[in-house]
Amino acid sequence: MLRRLSVTMTATATLCLLCSSPTLAASKKPTQPDKFPPNPLELTTPDPLLPRSPKDKQPLTPQERQNLEPALDQLNQQAAATLQAGDRITAFDIWNRELRLRRYLGPLAEVQALSRVGEIAWRENERQEVQYITQRLQVIQKQAQSQKTTADLQLLQALGQAYQGVRSPKEALQVYDQVLVGVRQQKDTTAEVNILKIIGELHLNWFDYASAAATYEQLLTFASSRGDRANETAYLQQLAYIYKQANQPEKSVKIRNKLAEVYQQENNQIQLVALKQAIGSDYEALARENPSLLQEAFKNYEEAYTTAWQSEQFVRAGEILQKLIALYRSQGQVEEALQASQILLQAQERSANFYGLMNAYDQIGQLHLQRKDYPQARTAFQKGLEIAQQLNYDEVYFTQQIQKTSGRSSQ
Template identity: 55%
Template sequence: MLNIQRLSFTITTTIAICLIWTPLTLAKEKKPLPPKEFPPSPLEITVPDPLLPQGASQQPLSLEEKRSLEAALDKLNREAIAKLQAGDTEGAFATWNRELRLRRYLGTLAEIEALKRVGGIAYTRNNRQQIRYITQRLQVIQKQLEQQQTPSVQILQALGEAYLQVRSPNLAVEAYNQILIIARGNSDVAAEVETLKTIAKIHLDWFDYPAAATTYERLLVLVSNNNDVEQSLQDLAYIYDRTKQPRKAIDARKKLSLIYRQRNDFAKLSALKLAIGADYEVLAKENSNLVDEAFKNYQEAYTMAWDFQQYVRAAEALQRLVSLYIAEGQTEDALQTSQILLQAEERAANFYGMMNAYEQIGKIYLQRQENQSALAAFQKGLELAQQLGSETDEFTQQIEKISGRS
């Protein structure tokens, strides 16, 4: 009886050990399959489609076959739109992918236009996988075009636009650079200019300021039309502002000023002088000799704006002058300019501006220890603040402080 119990215990133990170790052993022996990073693109499926006529893969479609296929594909597009509107996003893109696979039988341009259309929809729906499929297909087409001796400019243009739809600016620039090479080879300056404008805009839209600046500088060598020169210089000035290059911004704006003077466009010229003054003010922090240039341009901006009754801009230029005078310790000039600023704000009917001007005048008088004049300015500022329903604490505190001294 004892032997039977021992035998039973031994068998049970052996089975338990086997149950424990067998899965571990199998796990060690069975190596896991490496995961696939991305599923295959549905745009590269080669299974025959019932919409295609027999022999479509061996020979080009006839005109009649193309028309029939185009009508069927337009119908697929409408079906996909209906599915998307009904909330069946997966079904919609599955239908579009079928359409896209078949569009290539209608020619490269037709396929690219369809890829661009669906790519734009995929982007608005944040369908990253679909965007990847379309981008990959566009790259395949681009490689095929690169192997051609004289690729079609129209197809390259469509390719660049399609890349932009799926937000691939670098690939778009590659396509436009191919157009640029063709334009130069044909000595087609007009086409070269238009292509450079497109490339520059892509760089600018995607905040690649160094590349945008380089492209606009190349443009300026080629363009002769004043409108093109103006736009290029404006964009360059903007880029130099963003990249904190005031010296280059000044150079661009000085060239712009020549155009505005030729046109007698003093509205734009006064704004330009204001910007040039600000650039010189930045440079003056490292080179104090340039302060005079800042003063000069602000004064020209103010005078020009005042003469043409642009009182808002005149006030802006005057405020810049006041701040600069105060920074330079020229309180008398700051005070006189503040009085003119008050007139400009009054003519512009800017009551908040008048209120702020009175506050500024009061503080300058305080600095000069002319308390009664400061008090009068603060009281006028307080009256305006009360009328406007604005914060009055600053004025009341200053008035109480001055009254306590008297």
Template identity: 65%
Template sequence: MLQRLIVIVIASIFFSSSLTLAESKKPNPPDEFPPNPLEFTTADPLLPRSPKDKKPLTLEERLKLEPALDRLNQEAAAKLQAGDEVAAFEIWNRELRLRRFLGSLEEVQALSRVGAIAWNQNDRQEIVYITQRLQAIQKQTQSQKKSSEIDLELWRLLGQAYQNVRSPKQAVQAYEQVLLAVRQQKDTVALVETLKTIGELHLSWFDYRQAAPIYEELLSLAISQGESANEIVYLQQLAEIYAQTEQPQQSLNALNKLAEIYIKENNLIKIPELKLAIASDYESLGKTDPNFLVEAFENYQEAYTSAWQLQEFVRAGEALQKIISLYRSQGQIDEALEASQILVDTQTQAANFYAVMQAYDQIGQLYLERKEYPQALTAFQKGLELAQQLKHQEAYFTEQIKKLPKANF
């Protein structure tokens, strides 16, 4: 009896709680935007017949409607220029509703135009309306499953319209339909242009992983067609993509190919920066396989040598600093000190006295690691002299000197 009473009490509490929750539950919020005005089917004096009449317009009816819609566009633009944005988009929406009677191509072109204006005006509501209408046209086009030139042009226009309202995923979907068509047609020029558009779309929204296979295909096409200039562009893009996605091996493949091309073309000005990037990738791989560190050292050294020969002393200093960091990470203090002395000369040649000051600090710290305090004192004193001239970090170098054990001098 007691157990039954407990069950009844618990059930009563649960039921009561459920009622309370049901009563306190808020009703679903209303739609963020009112109904899409582009889908209204009310009669319009510019239409020769009811909007529900799906029969295509005659040539005469089209020739009468087109200039009337152009006038609506001009009227809306004038309203916007006068500062009446609400009235402007009301007129444009009317124009867009009527454009569909001229066919999908004309409608999408108009949607694209007004969509770009809505984006520039930061009119989020209008962008939603236009995007919804574009999606409806896309769905209708996909259901027809045609492959005519008109459909191909429509997909291109849809892609551009989605770009104008900043809907990259839908834009890519549209251009992928174009891609299927141009592949079937074996139209290499159109294929390259479409791939470039898709690649740029992915990059504009930092979707590097989706962009990678696109640029790999563009690279293959450029190589097959002997287009060395485009080959360089795509290799540079791939190197950046793989750097962003932290794929050092793939980045190395692109960078090494670039280096081969530049050396072959005797374009040596590009080599220091390239060698730095190559060395950095090898250093990243060296975190899991120390054998790659040898390649990192060699490429940093090549970066330094080529930069020095080209009198690019800032770049040479950058390469030396990387070499010093690698030496220190491997506990090679003698080699790090030797490279640091060279760094002082390099930064002096570059007239980068702030970097010279930092190099002296680095030398002082290296001598401290070896407990060679007189040498450390000399380095910090030179750093202090520069700090006083630059009026920067004077207190720091003074403190470093004060901390040195006095008994060792």
């Protein structure tokens, strides 16, 4: 009896499976669950804070707006408090309700609220919420595409700021490009400069160095034409950084030479030293393709360490001399490298850099070995050993170098 019942139940289950299969029961397709939930900002359910049904397209009266605004501010405060209490889901449910209702106060008020909540959503890593807000911003942007009045420019700027908040640089740049066209049509140069700054920072933040450079070149032209020295210097500094990051030494040299003129006029020796060192490095890189530029590298390194010495920047002078010595050695200019090494010794002594002083003696010893001047090499290594013993560092190395020179004579 039990066996018969088991067979009957198995057969019934098999029949149910067959009937539910798409092959044998094509008319009964299973319902697919929604892959993407609806955007809560697009819901049109009635809300008790609204004076009328959402289906009523009539704009709110001034009194109705005045009544609604404080209620929405209260929702914002409630959501913030809920988030602080640790209930993220409820907090963003409240914010979404506020955002749906902000729409009735006009596009500018809605975008400003979307910007505020979008920044919070990004910070809290609420990716779905960021997506909802971005989608809503895109809808508002499309509605504003054909508008060209001053008020609409304000809306577009708010959209750009909101896109920045949800980290959508492509959309933000599209909006700011529209704003740029608008302010240029109005011949508002102050607004144009401000928008260019925002565009430049956006490109830079997202590592688009080519576009950032083009934007800051425009800003530099503006500043130069108006005699705005402070901003001209700032834009030159920014361009020098951009071209360095973009690994474009030729353009970097051009900008840095302009910047060097500014520092010289201002007698800004600290900045000038660092800049001359950087220019030397740029010319050194360019000389790999064009050896005739090598003299420019030597010239700028020499000017850099001379200025550093005069302004008592002995640590920086030591760094530059190291670069200069390495460049001399790469060109087989041993005598020049030795002369620079003697100056390096003085720089390390004045900056009390004992490790640097020890390494400088080692470098001098190696240069004398290259010249096969063994007595001079041994003297340098012995001085290096004295410092190594004081530092309790690399004593074995210097002892070995001294042993290599023992019994040899200059040829």
